[in-house]
Each structure stands twice: as C-alpha cells, then as structure tokens.
Amino acid sequence: MGARVSARFPTEEEINKLNKCIDNVRATIDSDKRDGKRRNCCVVTYGCQQNEADSEQIAGMAVEMGYNLTDFTDQADLIIVNTCAVREHAEKKVFSITGGYKHLKDANPELVIGICGCMVSQEKNAEKFKKSYPYVDFTFGTESLWKFPEILDVVINKKKRSFVLNSGDEVICERTPSSRKSTFTSWLSIMYGCNNFCTYCIVPYVRGRERSRKPEDILREAKQLVSDGYKEITLLGQNVNSYGKEYGVSFASLIKQIAELDGDFIIRFMSSHPKDMSDELIQVIADCPKIERHIHLPFQSGSTRVLKLMNRHYTREDYLALIHRIREKNPDISLSADVMVGFPGETEEDFEDTLNLIREVRFDMMFSFIYSPREGTPAAKEVQMSEKEKTDRYLRLLKVQEPIAEEMAQRFVGRTEKVLVEGRSKNNNEMFTGRTSGLKIVLFEGNDEMTGRFADIEITEAHAFALYGKVVRVY
Ligand code: SF4
Incomplete structure (x- = not known):
C-alpha cells in the first residue's frame, strides 16, 4: 500500500505567478475580441464524476481568463479534452476525436487545442500527442490542473507548445474557481488520489497518492453551495470514506458537519471502499436525514x-x-x-x-x-x-x-418519496425525472418550473431501472 502523504498547498510565490499568468492571458483575450465578441472555450469531458468536477474547474479558470463557454467545438477558440484512462476503449476514442479536430485547426489556425486528465498523466500518451498530433498545443496531467493558466500563457503569449506531466508533488490549490454546469446539483471534491493499488486499477498511477482537502475549506465551500441555492451536494473522492486521516478528522464527522448546515439539501458521496466503512459512518447516515x-x-x-x-x-x-x-x-x-x-x-x-x-x-x-x-x-x-x-x-x-x-423496487410502490426534480427525461420528453434519496430514478408528469426543486412523488409503479409516480407537492 502507498504511503499517505499530506497535501502540499501552493506557496505565495506560486499563487502570484498563477495570478500573473491569468492577467497575461486575459489581457491578450481582451485585446483581441473578434467582432467585439469574447473568445469561446469548449471543455469536452470523458470519464467519471471526478473528471466532471475537474472540468468545471477548468471552465471556471477559462472564464476567469476572459473566455465565454460553449458546448460546441466548432464554435470554440479553445478546446480542452478532459480524458479518462480507466478503459482502453475510452483512450482510443480520445485519439479518434482529437484526429477530427485537425480540420477545425485547418479552418482556424488560431484555435488552441489541449488534452488533460488521466490519459495524459501517462507519459506514453502525452508523448504520442506531442509527436503525432502537431495541432495539439498542450497537455497536462491531473496533478497539474491548477497550473492550467500558466500552461495557456505559454501557448498563447509565448507561442510555444507545452506538455506537462504529473509533477508528483500532489498540490491542492484552493484558489481554483468552478464554473458549475448545474444550478442545483454540485460536485464537491474532498480528496484526491488513491493509496489502495487494486491490481486492476490505473487510478493510483494517474491521480497520485491520497490527499485530503482541509475540513474548513470543504465546509466553507459546502456553505457557499447551500447559500447559492444548490439542492444536492455530492462529496467526491476515489476512496471517499478514508478522508481526513492527515487531520485526524473522519469522513463521518465531516459529512455530519455538512449535514448540520441550515437549508434543505441532500448530501451524496462516492466512492466508498468496504474496508473504510466505519460503524461511526453507518450511524451518522442513520442519524442525518440530509444524507442520502x-x-x-x-x-x-x-x-x-x-x-x-x-x-x-x-x-x-x-x-x-x-x-x-x-x-x-x-x-x-x-x-x-x-x-x-x-x-x-x-x-x-x-x-x-x-x-x-x-x-x-x-x-x-x-x-x-x-x-x-x-x-x-x-x-x-x-x-x-x-x-x-x-x-x-x-x-x-x-x-x-x-x-x-x-x-x-416494488417496496416503493404506494410510498411518497422526496425527489429532486432534474428536468425533462432524455428518453421521453413528455415526462420529468428526478432521483429519490435512495438514488432511484423516478419518472412523472410535471412542468419546467419544477426543475431544481424538491417534489413529493407518490410511487405508482416500480421497475428495475425506474419508478413511476404522480406529484403530490413541490417545494
Ligand atoms: S480503491 Fe478504487 S481508485 Fe483506488 S485503486 Fe482500488 S479501484 Fe482504483
């Protein structure tokens, strides 16, 4: 098993350098508005929830540097592909879609293309992008995410390609902003990396050793999410229930403190490892109705x-x-x-x-x-x-x-379940969808005003993958 490390936090000098790079990029972006419009950034995400959370931070930094966000690569001046390494298939797909960006670069030589995440935390993949994809401007591994402004400054202002591998110094940078995709569900990373080295898993090699954010930083972010109106907070970590050993704070006590914040919201968490599932955590889940x-x-x-x-x-x-x-x-x-x-x-x-x-x-x-x-x-x-x-x-x-x-699923029929309404169902646009506290998908008739709010749904029908019901009240 890998040694536990304490997180390293950036020095003042590093933060100053980062801020300078943000200013440099923003100055360039501001001085070069096309037809009076800002440049667009598109972040394409593959893989797990941790990658989705990382992509929201990348988008947050891009906005800080003066970009608008777009979902369309053909409208982007900056494309960043956040990759996954868990399956070979996912890696092949990234090489293939990156190949497809060549024609975008041919049409717009100013387009900047970067690849980040687990896949390019492996040297062989970063090298392949460097050598065989000359229109890819930069890559950076998971541990260098916080240095994205520095990397972009090199590409945009110094006109150089930049390929940054994981440094191994496992920094947690608390100043990184997030541009969240949803206005009511949120990811909250509480730790990074993994020490377990399951023999099939690549994660410890691409995301480094386990390190936790400070409890006070997590609580501050959770409080902000609640006051910003988020109704669901999902605590993320590769091995979430081994949180906090550096600080002598258990995951159970952290989640309990978050559950004690005022407001109507639900807390989810993933992924747990059976060896770290303490009786204290089992009791806290039983005692706190805000925990899923x-x-x-x-x-x-x-x-x-x-x-x-x-x-x-x-x-x-x-x-x-x-x-x-x-x-x-x-x-x-x-x-x-x-x-x-x-x-x-x-x-x-x-x-x-x-x-x-x-x-x-x-x-x-x-x-x-x-x-x-x-x-x-x-x-x-x-x-x-x-x-x-x-x-x-x-x-x-x-x-x-x-x-x-x-x-x-049949045990839910006849019950009334509290559901956070997520919007129209992707498979049936006439129906609305949400999840129960037990994470079961529920389908029901509703209206767009319900999206992002809690609703009590009386369950009338149950199947393996979804429950069906009717709305009792919305709040
Ligand atoms: S605990 Fe999970 S992330 Fe860590 S090595 Fe095992 S499977 Fe991979």
Whole structure:
C-alpha cells in the first residue's frame, strides 16, 4: 500500500505567478475580441464524476481568463479534452476525436487545442500527442490542473507548445474557481488520489497518492453551495470514506458537519471502499436525514480468493458482515455496487461465489463491468480470459441481478418519496425525472418550473431501472 502523504498547498510565490499568468492571458483575450465578441472555450469531458468536477474547474479558470463557454467545438477558440484512462476503449476514442479536430485547426489556425486528465498523466500518451498530433498545443496531467493558466500563457503569449506531466508533488490549490454546469446539483471534491493499488486499477498511477482537502475549506465551500441555492451536494473522492486521516478528522464527522448546515439539501458521496466503512459512518447516515438513503459499496468479486488477487483488503465474509451492520442500522437503505467479471484467474467456482453474493445481498442497483486490462497494472500481466468467456459470465450475472432489482423496487410502490426534480427525461420528453434519496430514478408528469426543486412523488409503479409516480407537492 502507498504511503499517505499530506497535501502540499501552493506557496505565495506560486499563487502570484498563477495570478500573473491569468492577467497575461486575459489581457491578450481582451485585446483581441473578434467582432467585439469574447473568445469561446469548449471543455469536452470523458470519464467519471471526478473528471466532471475537474472540468468545471477548468471552465471556471477559462472564464476567469476572459473566455465565454460553449458546448460546441466548432464554435470554440479553445478546446480542452478532459480524458479518462480507466478503459482502453475510452483512450482510443480520445485519439479518434482529437484526429477530427485537425480540420477545425485547418479552418482556424488560431484555435488552441489541449488534452488533460488521466490519459495524459501517462507519459506514453502525452508523448504520442506531442509527436503525432502537431495541432495539439498542450497537455497536462491531473496533478497539474491548477497550473492550467500558466500552461495557456505559454501557448498563447509565448507561442510555444507545452506538455506537462504529473509533477508528483500532489498540490491542492484552493484558489481554483468552478464554473458549475448545474444550478442545483454540485460536485464537491474532498480528496484526491488513491493509496489502495487494486491490481486492476490505473487510478493510483494517474491521480497520485491520497490527499485530503482541509475540513474548513470543504465546509466553507459546502456553505457557499447551500447559500447559492444548490439542492444536492455530492462529496467526491476515489476512496471517499478514508478522508481526513492527515487531520485526524473522519469522513463521518465531516459529512455530519455538512449535514448540520441550515437549508434543505441532500448530501451524496462516492466512492466508498468496504474496508473504510466505519460503524461511526453507518450511524451518522442513520442519524442525518440530509444524507442520502443510499450507499454505493463496490465489492468487485464474491470470491475471497479473487479479492486477494485484486488486493481489495477484505474477504467475502467481511463484506457480508458489513452489509449486515449497514442494514441493521438502516433497514430501508438502497444498496448499489460495482462488480467485475473476468478478472484474470477467476474460475467458474469464483464466479458462482459472485452470483451467490448478489443473491444473498439483494442490491437495488448494480454497475457490472467486464474486466479490461490496463497496461501498467499488475493484473494486466496475468493470463487473460477469453472475451467470449467474459461476455458469457457478464450476461449470466445480469440475468441474476435484474429480477432482484425489479423485486427490490416494488417496496416503493404506494410510498411518497422526496425527489429532486432534474428536468425533462432524455428518453421521453413528455415526462420529468428526478432521483429519490435512495438514488432511484423516478419518472412523472410535471412542468419546467419544477426543475431544481424538491417534489413529493407518490410511487405508482416500480421497475428495475425506474419508478413511476404522480406529484403530490413541490417545494
Ligand atoms: S480503491 Fe478504487 S481508485 Fe483506488 S485503486 Fe482500488 S479501484 Fe482504483
């Protein structure tokens, strides 16, 4: 397991330099308004919620430097692609869409193109962009996100390409602004990196060692979000429930302090690791109605033998005992999990253990993945299972989980659930959608004024992936 590090915070000199770069870029942008209009920046995001939160910070810095934001790459003067490295498929997609930007650069030689995030935290990918994509102006890894203004200053004002890898000094920069996409749901990163080194996972190599933000900084941001009218705050970390060991503050006490802030809002959190799920946290979830009635607890495999190969630090029995403790204190809680099939060395017996764990726990929701080897991780060096065998197991697993999710959902029929209305459903524009405290999707008839507000919905019908209901009141 990697050593725990304390976060390093930027020095005054570094902050002054950053502010100077922001001023430099803004001066250039302001002096060169096209047809009196500001330049546009488009941030394209792949991957997880942490990437979405990072992209909001990149957008926030771009606005600070004088850009307008756009969702359209063909209207942008600055395109930044925030990448994911978890699956090979996602990496291939980024190389392919970046190839498509060449014609934009040909049409507009002033266009600036940058790639950031997990994928270019790996030297081989940064090198590939540098050598084979001459129209890409810069790349920076996850740990250098706070230096984005410095990098852009080099590209725009010094007319040089810039390729910055992770420095390894794992800085937390608190001055970074965010341009949030939603006006009622928000991400709040409370920590970065991971120390666990699960043998299939690339995250510790691309996001560095685990380090937490100071509790007072998180509380200040949470307070601001509530006073700005945000109704949902999702606390983010690769291993969120191991938060705060540097400061002697537990995740349970942090989330409790946020829940004690005045206002009507819901707190969500992800992702939790089973080995860090304390009894204190289980109790706090039971005691605080503002904390979601849902826990996402990836188990990955139901076989203790495979869990050891994965370096997960718990056994099948530990996981089942933990679920028992959670349900004892929170009998109605919704449980979701990540599970992986086709890990190298997984036998039919191991896979049966996984199916039996699913039958025993009865999860409300499940996120199932086929193992995909990531270069640079220990599991990628092992003998791999055939794609056909992996797919067969995946389909068998879905067949077990789906009827369970359908049955579990029936308990909501006849109840009235508090839902944060997210807007019109993407699949059915006539219906509105929101999520219960237990993270179940609910569909109902409504109107646009309801978006961003809480509503009580009487549940009339339940299925594995969605509940249906009618509005009782909006507030
Ligand atoms: S805990 Fe999560 S992020 Fe950390 S190494 Fe394991 S799977 Fe990756």
